[in-house]
Amino acid sequence: MLKGKTAVVTGSTSGIGLGCARAFAAEGVNVVINGLGDAGEIEATRAAIETDFGVRCIYSPANMLNGEEIAGMIEMAEKELGSVDILVNNAGIQHVSPVEDFPINKWDAIIAINLSSAFHAIRAAVPGMKKRGWGRIINTASAHALVASPYKSAYVAAKHGIAGLTKTVALEVAESGITVNAICPGYVWTPLVEAQIPDTMKARNMTEEEVKRDVLLKAQPTKKFVSIEQVAGYAVFLCSDTASSITGSILPIDGGWTAQ
Numbered sequence: 321m322l323k324g325k326t327a328v329v330t331g332s333t334s335g336i337g338l339g340c341a342r343a344f345a346a347e348g349v350n351v352v353i354n355g356l357g358d359a360g361e362i363e364a365t366r367a368a369i370e371t372d373f374g375v376r377c378i379y380s381p382a383n384m385l386n387g388e389e390i391a392g393m394i395e396m397a398e399k400e401l402g403s404v405d406i407l408v409n410n411a412g413i414q415h416v417s418p419v420e421d422f423p424i425n426k427w428d429a430i431i432a433i434n435l436s437s438a439f440h441a442i443r444a445a446v447p448g449m450k451k452r453g454w455g456r457i458i459n460t461a462s463a464h465a466l467v468a469s470p471y472k473s474a475y476v477a478a479k480h481g482i483a484g485l486t487k488t489v490a491l492e493v494a495e496s497g498i499t500v501n502a503i504c505p506g507y508v509w510t511p512l513v514e515a516q517i518p519d520t521m522k523a524r525n526m527t528e529e530e531v532k533r534d535v536l537l538k539a540q541p542t543k544k545f546v547s548i549e550q551v552a553g554y555a556v557f558l559c560s561d562t563a564s565s566i567t568g569s570i571l572p573i574d575g576g577w578t579a580q
């Protein structure tokens with residue numbers, strides 16, 4: 321049912337975004353991937369999506385710090401691939417620091433990339449979706465859209481903000497065949513999480529297994545990471561007809577984290 325549609329997935333050169341892009345491509349969806357990284361690696365990622373799934377895949381270098389570049393990415397997708405039917409606002413960064421020491425430039429960047437970029441992309445994509453009477457907007461939020469952790473003020477503020485944006489836009493477009501939802505993963509094993517392990521091992525004098533279980537997965541009752549495939553599968557489900565009454569929802573996929 322999704323075959324031939326177009327998806328734009330921000331922050332899809334690695335991790336959850338790349339998983340979503342590949343999951344949509346597996347359904348026959350043409351995709352625009354976006355994100356930072358080595359040019360050669362990005363081209364290999366892009367080409368692999370085309371050869372693995374027989375769809376078109378275009379890379380957009382739009383920087384999620386820049387509203388004009390984001391609008392340009394949506395315009396390019398509509399021009400090159402005919403439409404933007406599915407928009408996954410996924411790009412995100414993290415910085416961990418007590419609030420009184422939190423670098424101002426990190427605060428600004430996290431709010432811009434994790435929150436404002438979704439506003440810019442939604443603003444640009446909604447008119448086309450309304451015209452076609454169909455659209456799916458999925459924001460990758462986080463368990464931190466529902467609960468807080470210390471030292472993550474900007475991230476938690478941005479993710480709570482994404483929840484508010486999700487609900488508001490869902491109400492505005494509810495009669496236009498467009499759904500807007502936020503997926504809220506707990507810890508997912510991605511480069512963003514993997515990168516935190518060596519420093520934490522050193523700082524806490526722990527083994528890798530201890531860091532995973534007693535630090536990262538401390539709040540996650542299943543004591544298992546959520547997989548990229550599980551998050552991507554959730555995103556594909558939200559684009560199905562079965563999910564067409566799910567809108568304005570803030571949806572945890574977090575191994576029980578926010579049940580506590």
Ligand code: NAD
Pocket residue numbers: 330331332333334335336337354355356357382383384385410411412413433434460461462463504505506507508509510511512513
């Ligand atoms: P990741 O680091 O693997 O991917 C982040 C993506 O965002 C990359 O493609 C990166 O290039 C891109 N990006 C960063 N800054 C950018 C910019 N200025 N312009 C364009 N692209 C930019 O991380 P991930 O874990 O896959 O995270 C993806 C999303 O999932 C984020 O919004 C994150 O907050 C959220 N999330 C992750 C977890 C987790 O445990 N990994 C849990 C909950 C939510």
